[in-house]
Amino acid sequence: MRFASIAFVFGVLTACSFEAATAQLAAPFGELVARSDGHFHRFQLEVTIRGKDAREHFERVDQAYIAKLFKQLDGNRDGALNESEARKAPAPRLDTDLQTSANANVAFNFRVMDEDGDGTASAEELRSYYDFFKSSDYQVVVRDQTAGIESIALTDFLDANRDRKLSIAELAAARDLLKLDLDGNDVIDGDEFRSASETVRPEFVARTNHSAGPLQFTGKRRIGGVADFRLVVDFPANARMPTLKVIALPTGDSAVITMGAKGEAFMLLDDTRLRIRALPDPARLHEQYKNSMLKEYAAAMQSGRVRNTDQLGELLRERFRAIDSTGDEVLSVNELESYVNQLIPQQIEHSASKIQVTASSTGTSLFDVLDTNRDSRLAVRELQAAAVIAKRIDTNGDGVIQETEVPRSVEITIRRTSMPIPYQVGIPDPGPPWFARMDRNRDGDLSAAEFLGGLGLFRRADKDGDGLIDLAEAMLIEAAND
Template identity: 25%
Template sequence: MKRFLLSLFAATTSALAAAEPPLAPSRGLPRPTGPRGDAFVLGAVAPPQRSLQRVLPAFQYDAKTAFPDTLEIVYLANARPIHVRVTLKVNGKPLHEVWQAHLRKLFDAFDRDHDGSLNRFEVENIFSPKGLSGLLGGTYYHGAGDDGKSLEDLDRDADGRVSFAEFAAGYTEAAADLVRLRSLALDDSVDQALTKELFQRLDANGDGKLSKAELAGAESILLALDTDENETLSADEVRSVPKVTADFPGMVQPAPTPPKQPERDPNLELYRGPIPGTVVQLMLKKYDANKDFALTRAEIGLEAEAFAKLDANGDGKLSAAELDGWRTTEPDFTAVVDVVQDYAKRFAEMKPRGGKLPAGCELRTGENGRVVLRIGNQLLDISTATPPPGAIALRTTEQLNSAYPTDKQVVTENDINGPQFQFLRVVFDAADLNGDGKLTKKEFRQYLELQEETIALALSASFATRRPSLFQLLDDNGDNQLGVRELRTAWQRLIVLEPTGGDAVTQAALQPSAAVRLGFAAFAGQDYSLPANMFAKPGARKQVAPLWFHKMDRNGDGDVSRAEFLGPREKFDELDTDHDGLISAAEADAQDKKLRAKK
């Protein structure tokens, strides 16, 4: 009898314990992957098994609709407004597919019993929505202040489990940080000082204009400053020569007063979603010359067909209500930009609406992920950046070495006492991927890689406007040197940018242009190419020419001069078919093809 009573007492206690909500075990012990099983009561008859009825339908999630992978660029150029819709790719795949694949990898990592759903205990270890947003911002996740990741927060259909669709939907708001907009205010004071210097040297009569005759003399004037005698002129060579002035005879002119901090240009904006209605007010402020709160076709610069579609009442003016249709219609251009980790595989392309370029626009597509749209005398430059090689693996290794005991391959919580292991102690249970209460170095590396891959996935869209220097406009191939051919062609390249339509080039030709740089957010601070010469022609450096040409072209300006040519004068004259004193890459390639044909 005593044995029977003890058995009955033990069974009753087990039954009461089973009625309580399951509790997580103490830290450092094996972690369960699900609730405890029902207790077995001695002598009790098992109740009939009834299938649970789902109260709500299974939760559905449309990844593409929930996360659009497009950016809207609005550039209010002087000649007309431009709307470009950019579709983003990462390593050749649409951004929303890349995001979904990464969420699936996170889900599978935390689904420790591999049953295709997360239970209450498994949900404890996932990244919270706030934590995931922090990872996309470049901050490691440690689990402090976790909110929004309980079973009740994620279980949309109330079936007691979290499906992948529910898991992905829980990060919808955090996914807004996947593409981070980074507006830059660029200081162009140095460029303007260089422009002033060049204008003064080229403007022989001092009237503030550069005539055709004055630019024709650019070669002789500027190459006189070629101190290193390499037949090209650098910006430093222009600045380094003292200039005699009336106020300071024989002395260098004093440096100008430093300008105030540059401000953000409202004429260039990027949006992750639909273009807001505030753009209409910006357009009126920009283009409404007579301040009548309406825009004529002459003011806004749109082609006749596009203007007529917006002018609903046909009065020849666009009111604010009619102008609002501009932001909701199809964009002027669509672009595809592929942000990749391999420098050689960068890609960007842009196409006009209907396949026809608007009047006054020119589209240049370059190599290595760059497109340039010219709108009048301004440019919109869209390009991509790549992270430094091996940067992602390096971050993981550094974090692993600093957080995990160097002399161990497996640790328990008793092994990680001390402030140097604080991060490891906080993430111990989450990183213990098999839940056995022991954390191997391999498990910790895998957990770090989940964080690193999330950090590395975030993109940045840096954008800014910059007024070019005269030096940059002359530097046609973007090599930061002015070669002889660039100086000889200065007039025909500059006069087309002159907005006055006159017979001379003024500083009005140097209008601010826009640049958008897309890359991985974790390395945006290491990308210094946005402020570089966005005014050079894309792909201008790539020239097809025989090897001897590139070896003789010692200054890299794309031409071989008489001084650089190592052969006899007669051979130089034979190769210089246009007799301009320079052998171009095309001339060298033509001669090489002739020789190969004879063989």
């Protein structure tokens, strides 16, 4: 069957191992549905946090956060919030654009919080107030993200025998394209490809196999029906990579499934190639907030006091009223330390109590297939993996990639939502902060030249010996030091 259009309706998923199963299904977190001409491929999704049901975990986290917040706001310790104390509460945020972290704050209205009209707000009323504005516990972001370099003809550079076909052997030599890297940053961008050839032919793209238009995506909480596949995701403790089991159900449809060695899965549904991967939480987020807020405090310190009228840094300015538990318009170091040690950890965990799925339609060219991190460049790892990827899409197994074998590409990433990293714009980088800082060319890997820990440590960290430290290997370092 050829997909005329595929719509993905989903909750949550991610990547790590495949198994056939007949086990009884647990209550799903949500569903992923691939739709084409009235035919549905259903994926039942289960999500756990540290081995516990995700929704139960989110409920416990929500209760713990509200309890800590109430205690922080209740300055006179009378077990209720008066209007002045309640005004210190962080404004509820309406999630409007998860990709850009653009959110709308809700104006405070004490009468809305004080449901029984007794002039105070109880802990239950505080929680009810936030619950009113709370969005779903999973969110779907849909993007049509193409490489934008359709004019790059990789066959001009890889087709050694000029037969307009690419053999596995020719693709195995893709790393030799690094000779085109004019600026020496270990990635090849469109300008570097174009500068290597005055005349560039149209890209090597899939043709006759594609009867469908561009992929279309929608997100819904739950679709009923018998599942074909089961996706089981666990987000473990900090400094660990998420895991996934892909289980083909005996009553379901069949599909070509390949499990990657680095926590990702590949599925070929007709002529559409799905790459599924999970991203870890940002590591050491509490440490980053604590250090940043203490630095802001030290910078604002005058005569041993930090007042609300001072030129405060962004983090203290946004949280001043909540940190000032006595309401005297002065922050003591004890108030600040209590806040960063007691409430910030709860805020971080509370912000991670949703699952975010991003689905990206990533084009139909060979460049799109090889550009796995979707940055419109080809990096060392992507060039090294060219032959492996080619074997996955060589549907007839003849060792040659025909134009009709290049599939459409769809990438699905899964992560827990997160508080923004201090002073960083956009979606937080997953994994350890040192990994993001060292990755100077932003290709998602550390070369020996980028790594600042010495060659001996680099070689120990590079578990697979491919000359690069990837996110999974960085998480192993982080876990060892946790």
